Amino acid sequence: MAAEITAPPYRVIPIIPALKPGAMEGVKPFIANEKIQADLGFPGELPEDWKERALAKMGELLKKYRSLKVYLDACVHCGACTDKCHYFIGTQDPKNMPVARQDLLRSVYRRYFTLAGKLFPKLVGARDLTKEVLEEWYSYYHQCSECRRCSVFCPYGIDTAEITMAARDILDAVGYGQKYSNEIIGKVHKIGNNLGLPGPALENTLEGLEEDVKEDTGVDVLFPVDQKGAEILLITPSADFFAEPHIDGLIGYAKVFHAVGASWTLSSMASEGANFGLFIGNYEQMREVALRIRKAALDLGVKRIIVGECGHAWRVAYWNTLAGIGAGADDPFAVQLQSQLDPRYKQPTHICEYTWDLIEQGKLKLDKSKNDQYKITFHDSCNVARASRMGDEPGGQFEIPRNIIKAVANNFVDMDENTIREKTFCCGGGGGLLTDDLLDLRVKGALPRMEALQEVADSHGVNYLAAICAICKTQFSKVLPYYGFQRGMIGGVHQLVSNAIILPEQEQMAQQEPVEQQEQ
Numbered sequence: 036m037a038a039e040i041t042a043p044p045y046r047v048i049p050i051i052p053a054l055k056p057g058a059m060e061g062v063k064p065f066i067a068n069e070k071i072q073a074d075l076g077f078p079g080e081l082p083e084d085w086k087e088r089a090l091a092k093m094g095e096l097l098k099k100y101r102s103l104k105v106y107l108d109a110c111v112h113c114g115a116c117t118d119k120c121h122y123f124i125g126t127q128d129p130k131n132m133p134v135a136r137q138d139l140l141r142s143v144y145r146r147y148f149t150l151a152g153k154l155f156p157k158l159v160g161a162r163d164l165t166k167e168v169l170e171e172w173y174s175y176y177h178q179c180s181e182c183r184r185c186s187v188f189c190p191y192g193i194d195t196a197e198i199t200m201a202a203r204d205i206l207d208a209v210g211y212g213q214k215y216s217n218e219i220i221g222k223v224h225k226i227g228n229n230l231g232l233p234g235p236a237l238e239n240t241l242e243g244l245e246e247d248v249k250e251d252t253g254v255d256v257l258f259p260v261d262q263k264g265a266e267i268l269l270i271t272p273s274a275d276f277f278a279e280p281h282i283d284g285l286i287g288y289a290k291v292f293h294a295v296g297a298s299w300t301l302s303s304m305a306s307e308g309a310n311f312g313l314f315i316g317n318y319e320q321m322r323e324v325a326l327r328i329r330k331a332a333l334d335l336g337v338k339r340i341i342v343g344e345c346g347h348a349w350r351v352a353y354w355n356t357l358a359g360i361g362a363g364a365d366d367p368f369a370v371q372l373q374s375q376l377d378p379r380y381k382q383p384t385h386i387c388e389y390t391w392d393l394i395e396q397g398k399l400k401l402d403k404s405k406n407d408q409y410k411i412t413f414h415d416s417c418n419v420a421r422a423s424r425m426g427d428e429p430g431g432q433f434e435i436p437r438n439i440i441k442a443v444a445n446n447f448v449d450m451d452e453n454t455i456r457e458k459t460f461c462c463g464g465g466g467g468l469l470t471d472d473l474l475d476l477r478v479k480g481a482l483p484r485m486e487a488l489q490e491v492a493d494s495h496g497v498n499y500l501a502a503i504c505a506i507c508k509t510q511f512s513k514v515l516p517y518y519g520f521q522r523g524m525i526g527g528v529h530q531l532v533s534n535a536i537i538l539p540e541q542e543q544m545a546q547q548e549p550v551e552q553q554e555q
């Protein structure tokens with residue numbers, strides 16, 4: 036399959052792609068089997084009364100989320116969003132225009148939930164819900180990474196991501212779940228992380244990391260697990276425990292904690308920060324996955340929760356009424372945790388906020404020249420850029436990671452302003468699409484980011500693409516070679532921190548060396 040996949044040619048920017056109707060028709064991820072579905076409480080296959088169930092679910096969501104109804108009613112088909120989606124740009128399929136994607140659900144909504152659609156369906160673009168429509172939903176709602184870029188350009192602020200989530204929620208309710216996402220959620224419920232990595236395997240991995248860091252630096256940097264009474268609970272994507280380049284980021288966090296003598300721990304029960312409940316648009320699943328973190332924090336008695344480099348984990352944690360880890364939630368466990376956490380800190384804190392705060396206070400010793408081999412640019416990850424914040428100032432989520440990079444490295448350049456910050460393009464693998472059964476879509480969806488990267492590679496010799504999202508890191512590792520880049524040019528911000536940081540013991544050793552040399 037991979038051999039047939041080729042990257043589309045770069046465009047002259049900006050250019051609206053020519054249409055290729057039907058180009059991605061029928062492209063879809065594997066459907067979850069009965070067992071995977073049953074583990075999450077969803078039907079295992081399409082039931083006979085699927086249509087009634089689908090419409091009932093749609094009605095339930097319309098009542099529950101007023102925003103969904105507003106989005107389905109408000110679009111005036113102005114066209115401002117049409118060329119803003121990376122999947123439309125990369126595939127040229129008109130159904131990947133955000134407005135067309137919305138219309139797949141909107142047309143059925145109109146038919147069954149509006150008077151005009153019930154009386155004059157053809158006049159208002161309403162259509163019946165048929166098996167073909169259901170198949171079309173499954174295909175095109177899995178060609179949206181819920182990145183929300185289109186909503187930045189919509190004069191009404193219509194959020195296609197929310198419509199995609201509703202469609203996926205309806206699909207799950209009739210047994211049409213996506214294998215990749217639902218299988219992962221099942222593993223989190225059973226074992227505690229996306230990989231299904233049991234506690235002892237996690238401990239082994241972390242011990243191996245301690246040895247690696249010792250060999251590299253001569254310093255005993257610890258990676259503690261399940262340490263009761265630790266001050267900080269770190270939640271991070273499980274890719275940080277084993278995958279390249281993610282693992283170098285985890286080493287970076289550990290070195291930062293070590294450098295300031297912080298007391299921290301991971302949790303074997305909630306080792307995973309990622310939350311695929313967000314991707315399938317199912318609030319109950321999202322909450323259940325998130326609540327492990329609350330339970331782990333209560334069991335360990337921590338005072339602070341810090342989230343590692345994971346875009347959507349940060350989004351879910353940031354909106355912390357969901358997990359009850361910050362102010363806002365009022366159930367007994369949330370209240371108990373809020374009284375346990377230290378009110379002097381933001382709960383939760385992003386690892387970048389934590390590190391930047393230490394840099395600003397002058398508490399980290401850094402040698403920028405250790406990153407001199409790199410010309411660095413920064414890819415803003417969608418869920419951080421458009422669905423959360425960092426720090427106390429608006430736009431902190433854009434500035435803080437860039438500030439860290441500039442503090443630990445000498446060579447930084449931004450990509451085209453229309454492709455970064457709020458207008459950043461998705462990596463092409465977000466929103467539950469990071470699966471090889473969608474590799475062709477992922478390669479095509481990466482086109483706008485690759486074009487912007489090529490520009491700075493040509494003009495400034497950029498050879499390091501920094502990101503603070505596990506999905507972006509994995510996606511870029513896979514698709515960079517399709518565009519002629521080295522796979523290894525993607526890395527984390529804390530990987531750069533790890534390179535530059537001078538640990539207190541290293542500083543002491545460096546001071547002792549000249550004395551010893553003099554004595555000899």
Ligand code: SF4
Nearest residue numbers: 120179180182183185
């Ligand atoms: S992938 Fe992003 S830009 Fe495209 S339709 Fe979905 S939310 Fe909008």
Ligand code: SF4
Nearest residue numbers: 110112113114116189
């Ligand atoms: S920009 Fe907004 S109003 Fe205009 S077509 Fe797109 S979704 Fe509809």
